[in-house]
Amino acid sequence: MECFAQSLAVLQHQSELLDSEIPCQADIGLLRVDTYALKLKLQPSPLKLIEDLKKMLPKVLKERLLEIKEWLTKQIGSLKSNNSSIDDFVRQQNSLRNVEKSFLKIKDKLGVINSQYITLKGAKFDIKKEDDQLSLDVVQNIVLLI
Numbered sequence: 847m848e849c850f851a852q853s854l855a856v857l858q859h860q861s862e863l864l865d866s867e868i869p870c871q872a873d874i875g876l877l878r879v880d881t882y883a884l885k886l887k888l889q890p891s892p893l894k895l896i897e898d899l900k901k902m903l904p905k906v907l908k909e910r911l912l913e914i915k916e917w918l919t920k921q922i923g924s925l926k927s928n929n930s931s932i933d934d935f936v937r938q939q940n941s942l943r944n945v946e947k948s949f950l951k952i953k954d955k956l957g958v959i960n961s962q963y964i965t966l967k968g969a970k971f972d973i974k975k976e977d978d979q980l981s982l983d984v985v986q987n988i989v990l991l992i
Contacts, residue, residue: 850962850965851965851968851969854896854899854965854969857892857895857896858892858896860891860892861889861892861893861896864885864888864889864892865889868881868884868885868888869881870882870885899971900971900972903962903966903971904966904971904972904973904974904977907959907962907963907966907977908977908980910955910959911959911977911980911981911984912980914952914955914956914959914984915980915983915984915987917948917952918952918984918987918988918990918991919987921941921944921945921991922987922990922991924937924938924941925938925941925942925945925991945991949991952988953988956984956985956988959981960981960985963981
């Protein structure tokens with residue numbers, strides 16, 4: 847996650863450097879070098895990458911959160927079933943074993959997603975309120991499962 851945050855910072859820094867440090871023209875001895883065309887070609891690259899990431903990453907994180915929420919909802923439902931017979935009890939025990947087997951992996955995945963959300967918010971990415979709420983809902987479902 848730190849690598850991702852650093853990459854965003856590098857892209858932002860490159861964009862700022864292109865704006866401030868590369869002049870449109872420079873006199874080198876008796877020659878005047880016109881860098882305007884080069885600057886126009888270089889400048890959009892970091893900005894375009896940042897804009898593309900701003901469009902793509904919140905959607906990807908939302909999809910991952912929805913997958914986790916769906917899994918959690920399914921598991922919670924299977925564990926809350928009534929035990930009116932021995933078969934129901936056995937099914938519930940099997941569900942509990944499946945949850946125990948997969949829970950740490952899901953919890954780790956959620957930890958990574960939450961770290962990514964924090965990084966995106968710090969980088970001023972547009973995170974919708976509904977996505978924030980989805981993240982909170984998933985965390986609440988994790989607590990219910992524990």
